[in-house]
Amino acid sequence: MCEMTHRLQVVAKHVLVQAPVAGKEHAVYEPGTHFGVLPEYEHKWPFAEDGPLSEKNAPPNCFPLMLEQAAQRVGKEVALAAEKPVPHVLRPGEAPSLPWEEWTKWTWKEYYDDARRLAKAFIKLGVEQFGSVTIFGFNAPEWALSAMGAMMCGGKFVGIYSTDTPEQVQYKVDHSNAAVAVVDSHAEFAATVAHIEELTCLNAIVCWGTFEPTVIKRKDGSVCKVMSFQECLEFGDSQGSDEALAQRMQAMRPGHAMGIIYTSGTTGQPKAVMIHHDAVVAQGAIGCLDNTGILEGYPARIISYLPLSHIAGSLMDLLFPVYMAYSKGLPSTVYFARHYDLKEMTLAARLQFVRPTIFLGVPRVYEKMQARMMAVAATITGVKKSLATWAKGKGLEYCRSLQAGGSGSKPFFHTIADKLVLSKARDALGLDKCKIFIAGAAPISRETLEYFGQLGMMIQNVYGMSESAGLTTLCLKDHNEFGSVGQAPSGFEVKLFKTGPNGENIEVPRAKPGLKVVPEENQGEICFRGRHIMSGYMANPRFGDEHVQDITEKNASTIDKEGWLHSGDKGYMDTNGVVRITGRYKELIIGAGGENIAPVPVEEAIKKSAPALSNVMMVGDNRKYNIALVTLLCEGATGELPGNNNLAGVALEVNPAVKTISDAIKDPVWHKYIQDAINHANNDPNVCISNAWKIQKFAIVPRDFSIQTGEFTPSLKLKRSVAEATWKELIDPLF
Template sequence: MSAIQFHRTANGFTGYDKEMNQSVRYATASETGLDGPDQVLATDVDTTCESNGKVRIKLDKNEYNSCIPVSIPGAFTKTVNLYPDHIALVSSLGDDGKRTMYTYREYEQTVKTVAKAFLELGLERHYAVCLLGFNSPEWFIADLAAIYAGGLAAGIYTTNSPEACQYCAEHSKANIIVVEDKKQLGKILQIKKDLPDLKAIIQYSGIPTEKDVLSWNDLLEIGKRASDSKLLSVLKTIGANECCTLVYTSGTVGKPKAVMLSHDNLLHGARSLFTTMELKTKTETVVSYLPLSHIAAQVCDIIASVLAASTVYFADKNALRGSLVETLLVAQPTVLLAVPRVWEKIYEKMQEKAHSNGAIKTWIARWAKSQGLYYHMNKMNGVDYKNWSYIFAKWLIFDKIKAALGLQRCRLFITAAAPLNINIKKYFLSLDIPIIEAYGMSECGGAHTIGDYKEYRLYGVGIPLSGVYTKLDNIDEHGEGEVCMGGRHVFMGYLNAPEKTAEATDKNGWLHSGDLGKIDSNGILSITGRIKELIITSGGENVAPLNIEHAILSELPALSNTMLIGDKRKYLTVLVTLKSNVNSETGEPLDTLNPDVLKWAKSIGSNAETVTDVISSRDPFIYEEIDKAIKRANAHAISNAQKVQKFEILPHDFSIPTGELGPTLKLRRNIVTNMYADLIEKMYQ
């Protein structure tokens, strides 16, 4: 079967069977001017693995792809000229209980000051500034300053060990490392002697006491004393088609790869989001709290916010441990991007609250949710009719819930980075909070598809963003194929890794995601599995674990995570975890069962209160219910080889601190397999 390509146009969604490069031309220097930073530098290649490399920018007849390339400094300056006094950044609460605000004029001026300081400290062209810390105005400013100064901005995950930090800093040839506090500084001081290119370390929170470590104020003073001439000279050499940002993959298998993204990659992806989500200039408010070392937060919080002249509020570093709502109440965001774990935590807190309600409140809440779900399900079926019951439920319940969460102004609720459980999506939908899914990867500058908030669907990850292309490759008899992406948002290459780059992109410029997907008649993409995670049983059956894992989770809400086992085995088995409480300080899973699970356990006759109770006694009530859930999921299997035969409960839930999840909350299957090798073997004895 031939590959089918889909993309969005100004007149709607179309599909056709052509290679995207048949009507391509390349942007030239004469179109953009000869002086940087908004120039296109001469080159004849489409990929590069060198930090000083340039790539061609493909333009086509699609209105979104025909726009002339610009640089990030160029785009930023345009916004500043239009909205100089609009509030750009609002910090988290300081020690004095106040928030620091930056207008767009102050924002860019500080970026230029820090860029001048970086140059004074010895930042070389195409060398990196590594950033290690929680979200803050200083993180944004240092990131953009590195780009203005002709360097590469490179975020490092705050959860990284000193050795992992060393790899990123050494690999990117970091001249400068910017850290948040004493804790992160300690990691860099341990490895400082092994970083030959390092020239300066800056700590942006608190006053450093270590020798040769600069404070944020020290950095600003250096920049204020420096002349503008060096920065202006560097800006003239910058091109929109050269690398400005490195995004390190989470490295679940082998060393992390450094994804090279150009000015045009990032801006094209951000423009596509801007257009598709119909963002309004000088109107949007967002909250920054997801890790900025991840592409999603960088594009949404930094780049798209600059294009839209949004106001960005910063949460405190305990946001993912429960304090996010406090910032939401202050910021009143119009767009909320969250990973599934955040939506799950909000859901769990709401469930706890619901359990404390009396009988009357419980009945009213159930009635309201039934009206909300009824309205939205009808809307999905083409019946957009707001009956009085829905309107009353919205006034009585839904608006109050949104107000309590700080979401009464929010019109876009987005989940990304991993699949969100369908039952949780239905729960929020019943509360008039339709969560749409976004799908993409670092290599395509963030998002590639996103759900349509006007024509909501519970299933799938949406349709392509404006001006990007999707095709399925090697489609099988079930209509599944590898998801491939095309467009100006596709990365330049992996730094210093030509073989890996060649594996990821083909000769026509398509980025091969490694994900399996299906596209329905409406053009909606669904991710059905991952090629590298395909299980091949000893009988030769190919099994995509994702669908089976989700099917089991959907059958039993008491389960938190599942991981399918069966590669080169005679039959499939599964490891499961029960929902448990979490240490609010460290994020580690506790032994005590989640309140919802406790209530469920008692309802089926179990007296277990901890995961240890369940496993040590092989609690017959809980084990039997899990077995029943697996059998219900098996009933939908397409063959006997796709049915799960056995399971085991793990001693704790998956998390970043315990190692099963990577920094972007993706399951590290090889780690789990090694951790529980004995338990897995037990299921095959």
């Protein structure tokens, strides 16, 4: 261990300050196979000669070793904090945070020490080198500790989504070869043991929430141990071996998988994305570049509320903090939100307490904040309303001037407007100390970006996939273009291809900046290459040769022989390197005349004109024309849950006499409101470039879309095929 520590100290001396040599910041890939499928696969990659991702500027490493170095550098700082036990909601929407002295905390040294204790316990409980530990529960310090413990013993952490069914849990535990499952409450425990007879590889279940001692005996006589989290820590102390742990860590390589992110497909079983250690080293090195702005948020206060089982949450809350403490000596404290904060709309209370310096939100979260703030603003009258309108006008003017190509200058009286009004809005949200705002995982509208921008919160949109270990492009601090997904930072490659007659990649020409309508010849599939690309989709040999062959073919169709990861997203890149997404190839609607119609721009245009709508989904593939399903803003709709029948926010203003969705469905005022928005989109040539793109009819869905009801993935992406099948009886009469 001493030798490893010394190596880490040498590594830590490298600072990412050198400017890349032109033409040498990208690696040269030899044609071949650039993925693996087996759990023990060690990923290999070429290094760039220079730049932020060269071997000298971003040396490969493994996360357990980085956590060790972080503990040495910032060991006394608080790393993890949570309220335990979680207090109940006092009344709807009200759940103030506990005083800081009542939070349960781990310092960075305690974080490292407890991860070691867990790793020793996991080895004793049967987690093999290249095995795995599944983690099932809402974000918590125990989630982070278990993930680090799994990595430390040479295995992988595997997150289970809170919305997974017992059958999905069974598949992921079995497919990932999990010997240990760490779970939170009774619900997660019950879902895990529902198919315990089939989970013959599962040796132990560790519970961090309410725990009732029990022993699970299978029919074949085998036993699955059940223990509390504290018992597992003590088991590692008493039964674990430092020597065995040292051997596991010495066998660890940066190209080994550290975690598995299960993608949530609309059909078939989810694919197991293998994230290797070096992929996240590359993400950390990119995050340290000045023009990303991420370093401005460190030392950091981070609120953890997005699922850690998704790449966005795990990267921001779990992995970035370790990398920053290790490489820069910059500590962070991750504060864990309450499990009900999104459902009960009490996240604001946590934000107001934490005052985060970095805030990551999926578009749905920002949209919900916007809707609530607009509803409050609608109640203000008189002089206060005039002052607020004037101040936001100044804020919007400044926000637009900060966009790429703008002057960057403040309008007259902006400083006064900010002091009197805009700063108070940021303060009320608990985001007054936030240095960087990030949005990702799904499209976000320009309207939402400008809404927060006028308040002094410039959101940077990022784009990537689980398969690219998170971000691949982002709107840089000095080149932020609303409506785009930004540029590839130095060291990551992004190109747009069309497929040639022999299956070869043909790069499409870049478009001129600022085009309203981009020719088809400038559009293609967005593809990535670099150190951040996954090891591959994992196959489990126990599942048979056919399964291994199937996963191998899925890998080959995703990562080509030149190392390019094919995203499936359609878009274009302008001559400034700015990328915009115009659709997803699997989502394209094929019009009656063979037109390729991207639904997202049309849907966003309708929502912009009708802010009382929650979701718009265009339907028209293999149909004579297009129709739209729309959902309305309603109480309790969080993305995870569909909410109830009562309208909420600005939806109550469309027709004040109508208070429910069921009444809105029959209301002519509501029908005109929606039709006007559709007409506006249909008549905008920048949105509907021909008649084939126009929407002819619509239907109001009697409830909102949600994860629970199946229309959304866990990262709140729309499952179009599921939604279309679910609402078939609404759709078919419209054609």
